[in-house]
Amino acid sequence: MSDTDITKSKFEEFIFNLSDVDFTNKVGINKKTADNIRQSANKVMDIIPDDTPATEWNIDDIVESLLLIDDISDSAVKGYKSRVKSAVKKFIAYSNGKPIGSKPRDVKPKTKPTEPEVTAEQVKTFELPIPLRSSLILNIANLPTDLTEEEAERVCRIIKSYAVPARAE
Incomplete structure (x- = not known):
């Protein structure tokens, strides 16, 4: 030059x-x-x-x-x-014939997030509709198909904790 x-x-x-x-x-x-x-x-x-x-x-x-x-x-x-x-x-x-732009950045290749492997031990669930009142059906979702009595009692206690006393009519 x-x-x-x-x-x-x-x-x-x-x-x-x-x-x-x-x-x-x-x-x-x-x-x-x-x-x-x-x-x-x-x-x-x-x-x-x-x-x-x-x-x-x-x-x-x-x-x-x-x-x-x-x-x-x-x-x-x-x-x-x-x-x-x-x-x-x-x-x-x-x-001088030299590059003048910014240096290219190292870009990591995008990878898809790994999906959890489906195993035979994954819990199967279902949704349980419970008619509660004449115009109300309660749906309990994600109940395991192999629900034990102990787990059922636990669910009952949790739901009972939200109950209000019945009104005298």
């Missing part, structure tokens, strides 16, 4: 191309990131020296010069510095 490959005019061309979705996809830059660095770079483009290669640009000084032109906050200056540095770094990498 020569200094003629990393000139301001080539940088302007690179920044202009960031508005092209096909270009950003090709080089691997997220569209939102491309928009942010393009807007910041365009803001300081007039301040960048014409005759100096990108490797020699002092981004801090360039962005600080923006304070003389625009009334911007300190936090905005930090944002501009970060984005313009990112733009220049990506431009130099692109000019």
